[in-house]
Amino acid sequence: PDGPPLVFSSFVFYNMLHRQGIHEFTAMGVLDGNVIDYFDSDAQKKVPRQKWMEKELDKSYWEKGTESRKSKQQWFKVNINILKTRYRQNDSDIHILQWMHGCDADIDHGEPRFLHGIDKYSYDGANFLAFNENQEIWDARDDAARETKTRWDKVQVLREYTMAYLQKECVTWLKRFLDYQNKNEIPGIDSAAKPDLYVFITGAKDPTNMVLKCMATGFTPTKTVLQIKLGGRVLTREDGVNSTDILPNGDGTFQKTESVEIPRSDNSDYYCELSHTPSSLPKKCCCVVDKKAPDDTTKILLAVGIPVVVVILIGGLLILVIKKFCIGKCSSLPADV
Numbered sequence: 001p002d003g004p005p006l007v008f009s010s011f012v013f014y015n016m017l018h019r020q021g022i023h024e025f026t027a028m029g030v031l032d033g034n035v036i037d038y039f040d041s042d043a044q045k046k047v048p049r050q051k052w053m054e055k056e057l058d059k060s061y062w063e064k065g066t067e068s069r070k071s072k073q074q075w076f077k078v079n080i081n082i083l084k085t086r087y088r089q090n091d092s093d094i095h096i097l098q099w100m101h102g103c104d105a106d107i108d109h110g111e112p113r114f115l116h117g118i119d120k121y122s123y124d125g126a127n128f129l130a131f132n133e134n135q136e137i138w139d140a141r142d143d144a145a146r147e148t149k150t151r152w153d154k155v156q157v158l159r160e161y162t163m164a165y166l167q168k169e170c171v172t173w174l175k176r177f178l179d180y181q182n183k184n185e186i187p188g189i190d191s192a193a194k195p196d197l198y199v200f201i202t203g204a205k206d207p208t209n210m211v212l213k214c215m216a217t218g219f220t221p222t223k224t225v226l227q228i229k230l231g232g233r234v235l236t237r238e239d240g241v242n243s244t245d246i247l248p249n250g251d252g253t254f255q256k257t258e259s260v261e262i263p264r265s266d267n268s269d270y271y272c273e274l275s276h277t278p279s280s281l282p283k284k285c286c287c288v289v290d291k292k293a294p295d296d297t298t299k300i301l302l303a304v305g306i307p308v309v310v311v312i313l314i315g316g317l318l319i320l321v322i323k324k325f326c327i328g329k330c331s332s333l334p335a336d337v
Contacts, residue, residue, distance in 0.1 A: 008032050010174035011102030011118070013248045016076040019094045023080070025073045028248060030102070031177050035253070039069040052184035053177075083123055086144045098122045098247070103170035112175045117166030122245060131162055195219035195253075197226075197274045209261050214272030217255035228258050229271040235260055 010031050017024045025041040028049070036053050039046045046065035048054040080097045089095065101119040105112050120130035129148055130139045136159050140149040152158055200213040216226045228235045235241045244257045262270065 008107050008174060008178060009102060009104045010170060010177065011100055014072060014076065014099040015248050016073075016080055016097045017094065018080045018084070018097070020091055023073075023077050025076055026248060027069050027072065031174070031181070036177065037065070039066070041073060044070065050181070052180050055184065056180040083128075083144070086147070087123075095124055096122075098245075100245075101166070101170075103166050103174060105171045105174055107175060107178060112171045114167045114171050117163075117170065119162055119166065125244065131166075133163065133166060136163060195224055195274060197272060199272050204261050206261075208264055210264050211259055211261050212270060212272075213257055213259040215255060215257045216274045217249060218253045219255075224256070225275040226256050226258050227273045227275075228260055229273055230268055 008031075010029070012027065012029050014027045015025070023041065025039075027039045027046075028035050029037040035049045037046055038049050044066070046062055046069050048057070048062075076097055076099075080095060083097065084091070084095055099121050102117070103114060104116040105114050117131075117133050119133075121128045127141050128145050129141070129152075131137075132139050138149040138152050140146040195216050195218045198215045198217070200215065202211045202213060204211050212228065214226060214228055216224060228241060230239075237243075239260060241258055241260045243259075246254050246256050249255055258272075
C-alpha cells in the first residue's frame, strides 16, 4: 500500500475480582482506546458507552451481547476457583482474573488488513497465558499455566477459532464500528477522559531502599504515556522500571502503574510524568517525588478518594503509603525535560 498503515485497534477487556465467595465482574469493548460498551455484575446488562453505538445497533445486538457477557461471567467464576485451588490459595485473599483479546488492523488502504492479534490472560496482576499467533499455540508463565497450555494446545478447534476470531471476525467488527463512528461524525470518545496522576512510596525488601510507584488513572489506553524520570532522563527497564498491564477501572477508564526501586538516601529529583495527546488536555502532568512520609496515611487515602480496588491492584491490601499526589495539576520541570 501507499504510505504507512493507518492502524486502528479493537479489544475486549474482562475482569473478575474474587474475595470470600464474592465475585465482581466487568467487561468492556474498546475501539481505538475509547470504551464503546460496558457490562458489570451489578447491572447484568451490556450497554452502549458511545451515542453512535446506541443509534446504530438494534435491540437484538444488545440482548445477544448481554447473554454472551453473562456466559463469560459464569466461565470466570468457575475458572478463578480452579486457579485458586491450583495455586493453593485460601478464600480470604483477593484474587483477580483478567482476559484481553482483540486486534490491530490497517483500515486505510482498501480492504481492512489484519496486522496483529492479542489473546492473553493474567492472574493476580501477572501474565498467565497468551496465544502465540505465529505458532498457533499458547505460551505459559509457570507450571500452573502450563497445565492449561497442555490441555488447550490439544484442542485443534480452539486454536482454529482463536486465529479466525483475531484475523477475521475482530477485523470485520473493527471496520464496522469505525464506519458507524465516522457516519455519525463523532471523532472518538463523546467526552474526553481527564486522567489523574498519583505518586506512592512503598517499602522494599532491602530496608535501605524504597519503591517509587507512579499511577495514572482515568485515561483511555492508546492516548496516554506514563514515565518515571530522573532529572531529565526517562528511566527504562534497564534501570529496574516495572510496568503493569493497562487495567480497567470499571467506569470505562483505565489505569497503569510504573515502579522503580531507589535508595532511601538518594536525594536526586525524580518525576512522574503523564503525557496525553488530546489538545484539550495538558500535554504533560508531572509530580515531583516528596520523600517525607505523611503522618496519617488513611486520611490521605480518603482525601484522594482512590477506590479500594485500585489500591489493591497497584499494591495489595492497603500496604501503600502515599508520599505526594497530583490531581490534574502539573508541576514545573527543569528546562531539559
